[in-house]
Amino acid sequence: EVQLVESGGGLVQPGESLRLSCAASGFIFRDYDMSWVRQAPGRGLEWLSCISRSGTTTHYADSVEGRFTISRDNVKNSLYLQMNSLGAEDTAVYYCARGLSGNGPYWYFDLWGRGTLVTVSS
């Protein structure tokens, strides 16, 4: 089955770190650019970061630049998000998403996981 499964979420205190994982299966993981997207409670979707197929190119939203690091392991078919200096504003469901290029220079996301909840609270 073609799927993405996120893990690693949980309750952390402000200032702490957390590492999210996304396990890919059913497709050739190394052939796709990947992204992380989150949804805070009562809020809309927010794109956070992307990584190229080889892992050599990454981009970040301003809201997480310098605090979050995206990476991937194409042998383990896994995507990661290292999150440091977490604050209450980072409380959200975090999704990994597979990017496809349509006509545009960037992606639409044709495959998503169900998400993992990160709660930052003291």
Add this chain to the structure above:
Amino acid sequence: DIQMTQSPSSLSASVGDRVTITCQASQDINNYLNWYQLKPGRAPKVLIYDASNLQTGVPSRFSGGGYGTDFTFTINNLQPEDIATYYCQQSDNLPITFGQGTRLEIK
């Protein structure tokens, strides 16, 4: 950043109705506009890509249109299973940005 303004923020309609959601970009994005359906506890699902292309497996009652800065998303013959929140997303430039979402309810 490209701002995506989606309206309405919520919508109530009856089974069988036609429903239309609009999305306006703060600058010209050609047809690089995509639409998603989100249901609680489920993986988000792309319905339309590049403004008007129906994703494989998506029912034909869903459609999209527009170019430049103004886009529409339509559901014909609304079904109970269409209860969800819908988002537009631009793929013209980084950062990728989404509209604020439209929550659709059935009367």
